[in-house]
Amino acid sequence: MKTLLKLCVLACLLGGCLCAQNNTVVLKSAFVEKYKDRATIEATFTVDHAHKKPNLPANDGDMHVAGRAPKEVGLPMVAEVMNAAQHDEQGAVDDIHDLEGENKPVTVRGVWRFWFEHPSKSQVQFADVPVPKNTNPDHSFEIHPITIFDGKGVQTGFQEVKDFEPYDAETAFPYYESLKATVSSTGSGISISAAKAKYNYTEFKITLAGKPKELAASDEKGGYIALADINGKGDEPLATDVRMIFVPGTPPADKVKKLGKGDEMHLIGIPRINLNAVSTMATATGKTPITKKLPYEMIIVAALDKD
Secondary structure: OHHHHHHHHHHHHHHOOOOOOOEEEEEEHHHHHHHOOOOEEEEEEEEEEEOOOOOOHHHOOOEEEEEEOOOOOOOOEEEEEOOOOOHHHHHHHHHHHHHOOOOOOEEEEEEEEEEEEEOOOEEEOOOOOOOOOOOOOOEEEEEEEEEEEOOEEOHHHOOOOOOOOOEEHHHHHHHHHHOEEEEEEOOOEEEEEEOOOOOOOEEEEEEEOOOOEEOOOHHHOOOEEEEEEEOOOOOOOOEEEEEEEEOOOOHHHHHHOOOOOOOEEEEEEEEEEOHHHHHHHHHHHOOOOEEEEOOEEEEEEEEEOOO
16 A cells, blocks of 8 residues: 555656546656657566466457566556467467466567556556456556567467457547547656546558658567558548557558558557657656647557458
């Protein structure tokens, strides 16, 4: 209880005393700057709890893993294998179960994701992270989806999950656009406060606003960032200039690299907080909290051929 109180006090000092109304994560500024334009993170990860079986495809097909990465992440977290029931992912699933509860760290690479889907009222990066009690501890950070687990690539899971129905664009994007966040900075730390969020997997169509840009970091070769408008049923887009994150080594990244301004794509994506925009907000506001539209971007997990 004392630890939670201390974390809440620190978050309030950074974030304008929003602990009572919202959920707050305090990130190291250096972490934000390192990952703000990257798709993935590599971490030394300890598997504490894992689902006995992947979710049924109709329920999204993911396999949830709760664990700890104190050096690279330093927050309560989960990692998820996408399309985990398909044959190509079985090796990674078996390895996860073999390591579960053994306290043997393993190298994991995957898409970093901040989203207030299962948040705690207050978490501070690189404070003590307890061993989770189940597969879904309170968390705002995920490695989702995993791309490589202990040397085994699972990028083939980045495709449509058979029998699963994502949220439609007309439901999800007006919601994403309505979300608010409060950001402030001390220089060494950035506080992000926001309400609990929803709508994980969403299916949508985009029109590219320009040629995709290759991710700059050397260990992100083959990944792309692209700005795009979200197509609506009418002439007006549902959202404009939303960043699309195409993950290295995945089928969607292979597809987008051949496209340019004005080209359209039919996609499935997962929202995450746009740390590039958070960094810009924090620089502009300093210690004075600023509340604006929650900056988000979409992790592209499938590119569809259907119209």
